[in-house]
Amino acid sequence: MAKIELKDVRKVYAGNVEAVKGVSLSVEDGAFVVLVGPSGCGKSTLLRMVAGLESISSGTVQIGDRVVNDLEPAERDIAMVFQNYALYPHMTVRKNLEYGLKNRKMAPAEIARRVDEAAKMLEIGALLDRRPGQLSGGQRQRVAMGRALVREPAAFLFDEPLSNLDAKLRVQMRAEIRRLQRRLRTTSLYVTHDQLEAMTLADTLVVLNAGRIEQAGSPMEVYERPASLFVATFIGSPAMNLLPLGEQGIPGLTAPEGLFSRTRPAETLGIRPEHMRVVDGEAPRPEEMRFDLTVSGVEVVGAESFVYGTLPKGGSEIAVRVPGYSHAEPGTPLTAAADTSYLHRFDRETGRRI
Amino acid sequence: MQKAVFPNKLLPYLLLAPQVAITLVFFYWPASQALYQSMLKEDPFGLKSKFVGLQNFAQVLGNPDYLNSVRVTVVFSVSTAVLAMALALFLATAAEKVVRGKGFYRTMLIWPYAVAPAVAGLLWLFMFNPSMGTFAYLLRDAGYRWNPLLDGDQAMLLVVVAAAWKQISYNFLFFVAALQSVPRSLIEAAAIDGASSTKRFWTIVFPLIAPTTFFLLVVNTVYAFFDTFGIIDAVTGGGPAQATQTLVYKVYNDGFVNLDLGGSAAQSVILMAIVIALTAIQFRYVEKRVHYA
Numbered sequence A: 001m002a003k004i005e006l007k008d009v010r011k012v013y014a015g016n017v018e019a020v021k022g023v024s025l026s027v028e029d030g031a032f033v034v035l036v037g038p039s040g041c042g043k044s045t046l047l048r049m050v051a052g053l054e055s056i057s058s059g060t061v062q063i064g065d066r067v068v069n070d071l072e073p074a075e076r077d078i079a080m081v082f083q084n085y086a087l088y089p090h091m092t093v094r095k096n097l098e099y100g101l102k103n104r105k106m107a108p109a110e111i112a113r114r115v116d117e118a119a120k121m122l123e124i125g126a127l128l129d130r131r132p133g134q135l136s137g138g139q140r141q142r143v144a145m146g147r148a149l150v151r152e153p154a155a156f157l158f159d160e161p162l163s164n165l166d167a168k169l170r171v172q173m174r175a176e177i178r179r180l181q182r183r184l185r186t187t188s189l190y191v192t193h194d195q196l197e198a199m200t201l202a203d204t205l206v207v208l209n210a211g212r213i214e215q216a217g218s219p220m221e222v223y224e225r226p227a228s229l230f231v232a233t234f235i236g237s238p239a240m241n242l243l244p245l246g247e248q249g250i251p252g253l254t255a256p257e258g259l260f261s262r263t264r265p266a267e268t269l270g271i272r273p274e275h276m277r278v279v280d281g282e283a284p285r286p287e288e289m290r291f292d293l294t295v296s297g298v299e300v301v302g303a304e305s306f307v308y309g310t311l312p313k314g315g316s317e318i319a320v321r322v323p324g325y326s327h328a329e330p331g332t333p334l335t336a337a338a339d340t341s342y343l344h345r346f347d348r349e350t351g352r353r354i
Numbered sequence B: 001m002q003k004a005v006f007p008n009k010l011l012p013y014l015l016l017a018p019q020v021a022i023t024l025v026f027f028y029w030p031a032s033q034a035l036y037q038s039m040l041k042e043d044p045f046g047l048k049s050k051f052v053g054l055q056n057f058a059q060v061l062g063n064p065d066y067l068n069s070v071r072v073t074v075v076f077s078v079s080t081a082v083l084a085m086a087l088a089l090f091l092a093t094a095a096e097k098v099v100r101g102k103g104f105y106r107t108m109l110i111w112p113y114a115v116a117p118a119v120a121g122l123l124w125l126f127m128f129n130p131s132m133g134t135f136a137y138l139l140r141d142a143g144y145r146w147n148p149l150l151d152g153d154q155a156m157l158l159v160v161v162a163a164a165w166k167q168i169s170y171n172f173l174f175f176v177a178a179l180q181s182v183p184r185s186l187i188e189a190a191a192i193d194g195a196s197s198t199k200r201f202w203t204i205v206f207p208l209i210a211p212t213t214f215f216l217l218v219v220n221t222v223y224a225f226f227d228t229f230g231i232i233d234a235v236t237g238g239g240p241a242q243a244t245q246t247l248v249y250k251v252y253n254d255g256f257v258n259l260d261l262g263g264s265a266a267q268s269v270i271l272m273a274i275v276i277a278l279t280a281i282q283f284r285y286v287e288k289r290v291h292y293a
C-alpha cells in the first residue's frame, strides 16, 4: 500500500506535442482516484508515466516514499490493467497469472496460494487451463484483473479496463472492481472517459482537460459545484443547460428582480435538467425562474423523459427532466421553471465558476 | 466459410483450368518424365535406352559418393537455414530499436535479395578467393591458413555464408513484419511483470512470432536444397573433393557433365521424395508446437 504523489508532471512528446501540462495530484493510501476527461486529454499518458511506460519530461512521480522517475516499470511495485487486457495469448490463464510472480523468483508454494486466492476471488477457477483466446471478453477482463491482483502491488493502475465490454457487463464489472478495491484497500488510479463510470467508482474524481486538471474532488462535489464550464458540461447526462447571459438578460427567461443586475464580466448560466420542471398552470413562486420554450423533441428513457425546448429568438436549447412518460408535442409551447438556488454561474471569458 | 454457388456447372472448372494447366506442364509432366527416365539406362553412345526397373536407384543408393552428398546436403541446409534465420531475426530486432533512419536501414538490408544467386556467389568468391580475395588476404595476414580450394570445411563455410547472406533479406522482411504485429501492450505488460528485455523476447515475442519462424524454416530449407545451385557452382563447383556437392548439385553434375541421365533422374526422384517427406514432417510435427494467435 502506498500513496502516489505527482508534482507538476509534464509530458512533451516528440514533435513538441505537450500532452500533459503540469499536473499535481496526490492519491492517498488506499484511495480510489478516477481520472476522467475527453479523448486525447492526456489521461493515458499520465497513467503511463506513473507506470513507467512513458518517460517523464519534467516534475516528479512518487510512489510510497520513493521518487520513481528513473525506475523501471518492474521496480515501481505497481500492476496495470490494460484496455485490451494484454493477456499473453500463448499462455494458459494460470501461466498468465504466474508470469509476474515467477519473474520475481517467488516460491512455488506462495505462487500457487496467490493464484488460487485470486481465482477464487474473481471466480475464474474453472478457466485456469484455458488460453485467453478461449475466453469471453468478460472472462478476459477478470483474468487481467487477476494478473494484477496476484502481484499484491502497492498500487493498481487501470487504463479504461471496461471500455471493451458490453453495457450490461460493464455495469457488473464496475461494481465488482469497486467491491474488490474496497476489500483490498489497494491504492488505485483509474482512467476512463465514461463519466458514469467515473462517478460511481471514485473516492476522488479528477477531471482532466487538454493536459490540465480542471477540478478534483469527491464525485458529488464535482457534480454539485463544477469549477468550470468544461466540468459542468462534461459531468452529467444529459449535459447541464447553458445560457449565455446578454446585456438585456435572456429572451424568454423571467427571473426574480435583481438576479442578474450586478455588474460582472460576461456570464454564462448553467442549470441541470433534473433541477427544472414543467409548469402546469400554477403561479410563479418568488425564488423561481421561468422559461418560455417551444418543444423541439422528447427523449423517453424509461423511468424518466427529457423534454427539449428552445428559447425564443434563436435562444439555447434546454433539456427538462420529466418523471415517467412525457406527452409533450414538438412545436407546442411549454413553460419550465427552476429554483434560483440551483443556478450555476460561470465567467464566460475564463470559463471559471463565479 | 460460405460456399460459393456457380450458376454454370462448367464455370468453376474453367476458372481452375489455367492453374491446373500450369501445374501439369511445369510440375507433373517433368516429374513424370524424371520418373520414367529414372528407370531407363542408355547405352554408352546415347543411341538406345532400355528399361531397367529400379536398378538405377539401387546403384545410386549403394554409391558412397551419393551418401556423402546426403551428409553434405544436411550440413549445408541446416547451417544455411539456421544462420540465415538467426542473423535475420537479430537484425530485425535491432531494426525495431532504431528510431531515426529506420527506412534507410531497412532498405539497405533488403538489397542483397535483389542479387542473383550466381552473382552473390561470385561476390563472395572474389572476397575470399585465396589468390585474389581481399578478405582471404586479411585472413592470411592474421595468421589463419585460409584456403577453401583445398580445405573442405572452409569451402563449406564459404558456401554456407554466401547462401545465407542471400537469404537474410527475405527473412528479415518477414521478421520485421512479425515483430511489428506483436502488440506493444503485451511487451509493456511483461515489463511491468518484471521480465528483463531478454526474457521478454524469449518468453513473449519469440513464441508469438513462431508462425513466421516456422514458415521461414520451410522456405529456407527448400531454398537451401534447391536454389543454391548457382552459389555452389560459382564458389566451389562442388569441390574440393565433393566437400560441397549437395544433392541438387550432384544431379546436375551426373546428368549434364557425366551424362548419366538414368542415374541423375533417379537422384531427382529421390530428391523429390525427400523434399515431400521433409515438408510433411515439418508441417506435422513442428507446426503442432507453433501457436497461431
Ligand SMILES: Nc1ncnc2c1ncn2[C@@H]1O[C@H](COP(=O)(O)OP(=O)(O)OP(=O)(O)O)[C@@H](O)[C@H]1O
Pocket (backbone or CB within 6 Å): A013, A014, A017, A018, A019, A037, A038, A039, A040, A041, A042, A043, A044, A045, A046, A193
Ligand atoms: N507516442 C506519442 N507521440 C506523440 N503524441 C502522442 C503520443 N501518444 C499520445 N500522444 C498525444 O498526446 C495526447 C494525449 O494522448 P493520450 O493517449 O494520453 O490521451 P487519452 O486521454 O488517453 O485519450 P483516449 O481517451 O482517447 O485514450 C494526444 O493529443 C495524443 O495525440
Ligand SMILES: [Mg+2]
Pocket (backbone or CB within 6 Å): A043, A044, A045
Ligand atoms: Mg487513453
